[in-house]
Amino acid sequence: xxxxxxxxxxxSVPEGAIASLNCTYSDRVSQSFFWYxxxxxxxxxxxxxxxxxxxxxxxxxxxxxxxxxxxxSLLIRDSQPSDSATYLCAVKEGTYKYIFGxxxxxxxxx
Amino acid sequence: EAQVxxxxxxxxxxxxxxxxxxxxxxxxxxxxxxxxxxxxxxxxQIYYSMNVEVTDKGDVPEGYKVSRKEKRNFPLILESxxxxxxxxxxxxxxxxxxxxxxxxxxYFGPGTRLTVL
Numbered sequence: 288x289x290x291x292x293x294x295x296x297x298x299s300v301p302e303g304a305i306a307s308l309n310c311t312y313s314d315r316v317s318q319s320f321f322w323y324x325x326x327x328x329x330x331x332x333x334x335x336x337x338x339x340x341x342x343x344x345x346x347x348x349x350x351x352x353x354x355x356x357x358x359x360s361l362l363i364r365d366s367q368p369s370d371s372a373t374y375l376c377a378v379k380e381g382t383y384k385y386i387f388g389x390x391x392x393x394x395x396x397x
Numbered sequence: 398e399a400q401v402x403x404x405x406x407x408x409x410x411x412x413x414x415x416x417x418x419x420x421x422x423x424x425x426x427x428x429x430x431x432x433x434x435x436x437x438x439x440x441x442q443i444y445y446s447m448n449v450e451v452t453d454k455g456d457v458p459e460g461y462k463v464s465r466k467e468k469r470n471f472p473l474i475l476e477s478x479x480x481x482x483x484x485x486x487x488x489x490x491x492x493x494x495x496x497x498x499x500x501x502x503x504y505f506g507p508g509t510r511l512t513v514l
Contacts, residue, residue, distance in 0.1 A: 319501050330487055330505040331440070375440065379501060383447055384455060385430070389439035 289314040289380050293388035301396050306363040308391050310376030313357070319379035320352055320359045324372045325390065331375055335361065366395045399424045401506035403488050409512045410478055418473045418509050420488030428491045429471040430455070430503065431463065433484040440487070446471055478513040485510050 290313045300306045308322075319338055323331035337343045337350040337359065349362040359378075363370055373390040380386050401422045410416055422429065430445040432455075442455030446465040460482055462474040471490075475482060489503040 321502065328508075330508050333502055333504070336502050377440075377503075383428070383445055383453065385442055385503065386456075387432075387440035389437065 289378075289386050291376055291378050291386045291388040293374075293376050293391045295389060296392040297394045298391055299394045299396055300366050302366060302368060304366050304395075306366045306370065306393055306395070308361040308363075308374050308376075308393065309358060310360065310388055311358045312376075312378045312386070314378060314380050314386070315354075315357065317354075317378045317380060320350075321377040321379075322348075322350060322359075322361045323375040323377060324370075325375055326372045334374075363393075366393075368395045368397050371395045399504075401488055401490055401504055403486075403506040403509050405509060406507060407510050409514065411514050412479055413477050416475050416478060416511075418475075418486060418488075418511070420471045420473065420506060421469050422471075422488075422490040422504075423469065424490065424492070424504070425468065426490035426504075427468070427493045428501075428503075429465065430489045431461070431471070431473045432487045432489065433457065433482075434487065434508075435484050443473070443486075478511075480513050483511060483513050 292311045321336045322334045325331045335350040337352045343350045347364045351360045373392045375390045376388040404419045431443040432440045441457045444463040446452040486509045488506040491503045
């Protein structure tokens with residue numbers, strides 16, 4: 288059984304700080320990686336997808352992928368209270384299956 | 398508006414009473430999938446469908462059935478629900494799957510909270 292590991296948190300950061308969320312995965316051949324944000328009781332919404340080693344930036348969000356070390360991370364710059372949510376890391380296993388981590392709960396303190 | 402819809406959003410039922418949760422997408426997506434989400438266990442894939450009439454098991458398929466007779470619809474069937482199927486269920490869809498890239502990003506429905514007594 289392939290696994291995706293995340294620290295459950297909560298990760299608390301002050302408003303305006305950088306939040307760093309990490310995820311490791313066990314399937315060496317995975318090619319697609321995703322970060323979703325999920326507010327309590329709501330559905331996951333995509334923040335970022337990343338497919339190549341290195342950094343990918345979108346606004347205040349930066350995803351980092353290192354396939355050799357099998358980790359993917361998400362940085363949130365200038366964190367806002369509205370960023371307080373659970374962040375899910377997902378890895379595509381093979382052609383059609385997805386494995387999700389259990390999520391990291393982020394709290395941004397005003 | 399591009400969206401994935403699920404019905405019902407909330408359901409309380411009793412053990413053994415067959416139920417169906419519907420899922421529909423209006424984005425002409427080929428791939429659809431069902432997940433359940435439980436505290437401490439995260440999102441787990443139940444079944445997925447690569448296209449019409451093509452389905453396969455995810456990691457937790459026991460006790461569930463699916464069908465894909467039309468591209469837009471992917472219902473989840475619980476023939477004889479049990480209390481351990483009490484969970485939050487999400488349907489998701491994406492354009493296509495075989496290759497990596499923007500087309501394999503999944504979009505989720507609003508969720509169905511199921512309680513089996």
